[in-house]
Amino acid sequence: MSNSADYDFLAGVRVVDFTQFEAGPTCTESLAWLGAEVVKIENPRSGDPGRRLRAGQPDDDPYYFQQFNANKKSITLNLKEPQGLALVKDLLRKADITVENMAPGTIERLGLGYDEVKKLNPGIIYCQVKGFGEGSPYEANLAFDMIAQATGGTISVTGEKGRQPVKPGLSFGDTGTGMTMAITLLAALRKRDKTGEGCRLQVAMQDAMLHYMRTNFATQSRTGKAIERDGTHSGGGSNTPSGLYPCAPGGPNDYIWIMTSRANPEHWSRLCKVMGKEDLIEDPRFATTAARVKNEAEVDSMIAAWTKARTKHEAMSEVGGAGIPAGPVLDTMELLNEPSFERRGIMQVMPHKTHPVKMPSWPVRINGKPPTVKASPGLGEHTAEVLTGWLGLSADEVGKLKADKIV
Amino acid sequence: MSNSADYDFLAGVRVVDFTQFEAGPTCTESLAWLGAEVVKIENPRSGDPGRRLRAGQPDDDPYYFQQFNANKKSITLNLKEPQGLALVKDLLRKADITVENMAPGTIERLGLGYDEVKKLNPGIIYCQVKGFGEGSPYEANLAFDMIAQATGGTISVTGEKGRQPVKPGLSFGDTGTGMTMAITLLAALRKRDKTGEGCRLQVAMQDAMLHYMRTNFATQSRTGKAIERDGTHSGGGSNTPSGLYPCAPGGPNDYIWIMTSRANPEHWSRLCKVMGKEDLIEDPRFATTAARVKNEAEVDSMIAAWTKARTKHEAMSEVGGAGIPAGPVLDTMELLNEPSFERRGIMQVMPHKTHPVKMPSWPVRINGKPPTVKASPGLGEHTAEVLTGWLGLSADEVGKLKADKIV
Numbered sequence: 001m002s003n004s005a006d007y008d009f010l011a012g013v014r015v016v017d018f019t020q021f022e023a024g025p026t027c028t029e030s031l032a033w034l035g036a037e038v039v040k041i042e043n044p045r046s047g048d049p050g051r052r053l054r055a056g057q058p059d060d061d062p063y064y065f066q067q068f069n070a071n072k073k074s075i076t077l078n079l080k081e082p083q084g085l086a087l088v089k090d091l092l093r094k095a096d097i098t099v100e101n102m103a104p105g106t107i108e109r110l111g112l113g114y115d116e117v118k119k120l121n122p123g124i125i126y127c128q129v130k131g132f133g134e135g136s137p138y139e140a141n142l143a144f145d146m147i148a149q150a151t152g153g154t155i156s157v158t159g160e161k162g163r164q165p166v167k168p169g170l171s172f173g174d175t176g177t178g179m180t181m182a183i184t185l186l187a188a189l190r191k192r193d194k195t196g197e198g199c200r201l202q203v204a205m206q207d208a209m210l211h212y213m214r215t216n217f218a219t220q221s222r223t224g225k226a227i228e229r230d231g232t233h234s235g236g237g238s239n240t241p242s243g244l245y246p247c248a249p250g251g252p253n254d255y256i257w258i259m260t261s262r263a264n265p266e267h268w269s270r271l272c273k274v275m276g277k278e279d280l281i282e283d284p285r286f287a288t289t290a291a292r293v294k295n296e297a298e299v300d301s302m303i304a305a306w307t308k309a310r311t312k313h314e315a316m317s318e319v320g321g322a323g324i325p326a327g328p329v330l331d332t333m334e335l336l337n338e339p340s341f342e343r344r345g346i347m348q349v350m351p352h353k354t355h356p357v358k359m360p361s362w363p364v365r366i367n368g369k370p371p372t373v374k375a376s377p378g379l380g381e382h383t384a385e386v387l388t389g390w391l392g393l394s395a396d397e398v399g400k401l402k403a404d405k406i407v
Numbered sequence: 408m409s410n411s412a413d414y415d416f417l418a419g420v421r422v423v424d425f426t427q428f429e430a431g432p433t434c435t436e437s438l439a440w441l442g443a444e445v446v447k448i449e450n451p452r453s454g455d456p457g458r459r460l461r462a463g464q465p466d467d468d469p470y471y472f473q474q475f476n477a478n479k480k481s482i483t484l485n486l487k488e489p490q491g492l493a494l495v496k497d498l499l500r501k502a503d504i505t506v507e508n509m510a511p512g513t514i515e516r517l518g519l520g521y522d523e524v525k526k527l528n529p530g531i532i533y534c535q536v537k538g539f540g541e542g543s544p545y546e547a548n549l550a551f552d553m554i555a556q557a558t559g560g561t562i563s564v565t566g567e568k569g570r571q572p573v574k575p576g577l578s579f580g581d582t583g584t585g586m587t588m589a590i591t592l593l594a595a596l597r598k599r600d601k602t603g604e605g606c607r608l609q610v611a612m613q614d615a616m617l618h619y620m621r622t623n624f625a626t627q628s629r630t631g632k633a634i635e636r637d638g639t640h641s642g643g644g645s646n647t648p649s650g651l652y653p654c655a656p657g658g659p660n661d662y663i664w665i666m667t668s669r670a671n672p673e674h675w676s677r678l679c680k681v682m683g684k685e686d687l688i689e690d691p692r693f694a695t696t697a698a699r700v701k702n703e704a705e706v707d708s709m710i711a712a713w714t715k716a717r718t719k720h721e722a723m724s725e726v727g728g729a730g731i732p733a734g735p736v737l738d739t740m741e742l743l744n745e746p747s748f749e750r751r752g753i754m755q756v757m758p759h760k761t762h763p764v765k766m767p768s769w770p771v772r773i774n775g776k777p778p779t780v781k782a783s784p785g786l787g788e789h790t791a792e793v794l795t796g797w798l799g800l801s802a803d804e805v806g807k808l809k810a811d812k813i814v
Binding site (some may be wrong): 006008009010011013017022030031033034035049052053059062063064066067068092133134135136137138140143144146147148149150151152153154155156157158159160163164165166167168169170171172174175176177179180181183184186187188189190191193199200201202203204206207208210211212213214216217218219220221222225226227228229230231232242244246252253255256257259261263317320323324325326327328329330331332333334335336340341343344346357359360361362363364365366367368403 | 413415416417418420429437438441442456459469471473474475484516518530540541542543544545548549550551553554555556557558559560562564565566567570571572573574575576577578579581582583584586587588589590591593594595596597598600606607608609610611613615617618619620621622623624625626627628629632633634635636637638639641649651653659660662663664668670694713723727730731732733734735736737738739740741742743747748750751753754764766767768769770771772773774775
C-alpha cells in the first residue's frame with residue numbers, strides 16, 4: 001500500500017519547529033506530511049502545552065496533540081540554559097526553515113529573533129505566526145482561534161438571520177492561518193534554493209481571516225453594506241432555492257443543503273421533476289431566479305415539505321442523483337465512521353503506542369493516494385537521534401546533556 | 408514602497424490555469440501573489456463564469472472575479488476547435504503546473520486528462536480540485552462551497568446551542584481547499600526541480616474540510632460523541648469564561664469575545680480586577696476552571712452585565728489591555744474601513760481600469776510587507792502576449808487565430 005516515493009516531495013528539508021497548540025503546528029505538520037524532517041523543540045518539563053489540553057489531568061499525549069503533530073519528531077531542549085540555547089543555534093545553522101508562534105516578543109527575548117538567527121544562517125526561511133500584525137492596534141495582544149475569528153470578521157457573518165452571531169464551529173482561525181504560511185514558505189524555499197538567500201515571513205491570524213473572506217468583501221463591494229448573517233441560505237441571496245432543508249426523523253443534523261445555481265437553469269427544473277411538481281417549472285412565480293428570490297418563502301416551504309418526508313440520505317440519493325448540487329449535513333461521528341474515507345486513506349489510524357486514533361489525513365492525493373500517517377512524537381523521543389544526526393554528538397555527550405537537564 | 412524583489416519567489420514558474428469560480432482560482436491566485444506567471448485559459452465567448460456573477464446583467468468584471476484572479480493573466484482559447492486544443496497542448500508543454508476544477512469528467516472529455524498531458528510533458532504537476540474524491544459515494548456529483556461544508560461536517564458544528572445548524576458565513580469550503588492544493592503542488596515542484604518527474608495531485612472539497620476540523624475530531628475522540636453546536640462559547644466547554652458577550656449599543660455585531668485559558672489562571676484574576684470584582688478571584692464558586700465550568704451561567708451573566716455598559720471597543724481596550732485574550736466582533740464594513748489594514752498593505756486597492764476595489768491581499772508579509780496587488784485580467788487581455796512569449800507566434804498568426812475565432 002505504501003507510496004512513500006510519491007510523497008517524499010520535501011525529503012531532505014529540515015525544519016526547526018518552535019510551534020505550539022495549533023496555528024503554528026498545522027503549518028509544520030503540512031510540511032511533515034509531505035516528507036520534510038520537522039523537529040519540534042520542546043521544553044524538557046512538559047513540552048508543547050498542546051500535549052496537556054485536559055486541565056488538571058495527567059494527560060501527556062491527548063488526541064489534540066496527536067492530530068496536529070503527526071509525522072514530526074520531538075527533541076527536548078532547555079532554552080533558558082546557555083548550553084541549550086547554543087544547541088538550538090547549532091540546529092538552526094543546519095535548518096532550511098524555522099517556524100514559531102509564541103506570544104509577541106517571546107522568541108526575541110530568548111535571543112532567537114530574526115536578526116540573531118539570520119547571522120547564524122543567512123539562508124534560513126524564518127517564519128512567525130502571530131495573532132495580530134505589526135502596526136495593528138492589537139499588536140501586543142494575545143490571540144487564540146476565537147479571537148482571530150472575532151476580529152477577522154468570520155464571526156460577524158455566521159449565524160441565523162436576525163439573530164446573534166456565532167463562531168464557526170471549527171478552528172480554522174488557527175489552521176487556515178497555518179496554511180497560508182506553508183504556501184509562502186515553500187515558495188520562499190524555491191527562491192532560496194536558487195539564490196541562497198533567506199527571508200523573514202510573518203502572518204497574523206486576524207489578517208489571514210480576511211483572505212478567506214473575499215467572497216464577503218466582493219458582495220459588500222456590490223451592495224455597499226456590511227454582510228448580514230443568513231446561515232441557512234446561500235450567501236448573497238441570489239440563488240433560490242439554496243439552503244438547509246429539514247429531513248426525517250428530525251434529529252439535530254437531519255438536514256440537507258440543496259442548491260440551484262443561477263448559472264444553470266436546469267437545476268430548478270430537475271428539482272421540480274424530482275419532487276413530482278413539473279407544473280412549477282414554467283409557473284411564472286418560480287420560472288426565473290429573480291421570481292424565485294421574490295417568492296423564496298413559498299419555494300422553501302414546498303421543498304421542506306418534500307424533504308421532511310425523507311431521511312437526509314434518501315433525499316440526497318434522489319436530489320443529488322438527478323444532477324442537482326446537494327449534500328446532507330454530516331456530523332463528526334458520521335464522518336468518522338464513513339467507510340469510504342478510511343478506504344480512500346482520507347481518514348487513517350495513527351499507529352500510536354498508547355492512543356491509536358483515527359484522524360483526517362493530509363487531504364491531497366498524490367498519484368491517487370494521500371500520504372501515510374506516522375505517529376506524533378513522544379516528548380523528546382528523537383533527542384538523541386537528532387543531536388547525533390544533525391550535530392554529530394556522541395551518545396556519551398547526549399547522556400551528559402540529559403544528566404545536566406539541558407535536554 | 409515596492410519590494411518586488413522580495414516576493415518574486417516563484418518567478419519563472421509557468422501555470423496553465425483552467426480554474427473557474429473559487430476553489431481552483433484561490434489556489435492559482437496564491438501562486439500569482441508569489442510571482443508565478445499564471446495564465447487563465449478562458450473560452451472566447453464569456454470566459455470564467457465567475458466573471459458573470461450577477462445573473463442577467465451585463466456584468467463582465469464583478470468584484471468577485473477580481474478578488475480571486477488578482478495578479479493573473481488571461482488568454483482566450485476555443486478548446487472545442489482542434490486548433491485551439493493544439494495551442495493549449497503547446498502551452499502545457501511549456502508549463503510547470505496546470506490546475507483545473509471543472510465538473511467530474513469534463514477535462515478528460517476535452518482530451519486533456521492526466522494520461523494525455525503527461526505524454527506532452529512528463530514533468531508537469533497536474534492538479535485537480537473536485538467536490539468529492541474518487542471512491543466517494545458522491546463521486547459523480549456536483550459541488551459548491553455549501554455542499555462541501557454540509558458533507559464535510561463544518562455546518563454540523565456551527566450554530567447556536569440547541570438550535571439548527573448554519574453554514575459558516577465564509578466560503579472556506581472553496582478557499583480552504585485551494586490552499587491545501589497550493590501547498591502540495593509547491594512541494595511537488597521542489598521534487599520535480601530535482602528529478603524532472605511530474606505527478607498528478609487531486610483534492611476533494613469534502614475531504615479538505617475534514618483536515619480543517621481536526622480539533623473537533625480530537626474532542627470527539629475524548630468524549631465519544633458527535634460534536635454539538637455551541638457557537639457562542641468556546642468549543643470543548645472546558646474554558647470558562649470563554650464566549651461572546653453583548654456590548655452597547657446592542658447592534659447586530661456589538662459583541663466581544665472574551666477568553667480565559669485554562670492554561671493560564673491569571674486570565675481569570677485579571678478579568679475580575681478589570682470588572683472591579685477582586686473578591687471573586689478566591690471565591691470557591693469561581694476560583695478554578697472546573698468551578699467556573701459548573702457555574703457558567705452565573706459567570707456569563709456577571710460578565711455580560713459589565714460588557715453591556717460599554718461599547719465593544721471600550722471593552723476591548725480594558726480587557727485586551729489587561730492581558731486577557733479578547734476581540735471585538737468586527738463586521739465586513741468595519742474591516743474594510745480599518746485604517747491600519749490599508750497602512751499595513753493587508754488591504755490594498757486593486758489598480759483596475761473600470762472597478763478599482765479595495766480588497767484583502769495575500770496575508771503573509773515577506774520581509775515586512777505583503778506582495779502588491781495587480782489588476783485581475785480582462786478576458787483575453789494577454790492572448791497575444793502569451794502566444795508570442797511562450798510559443799513564438801507572430802502578430803500575424805495571432806491575428807489570424809482571432810479572425811478564425813480560435814482565440
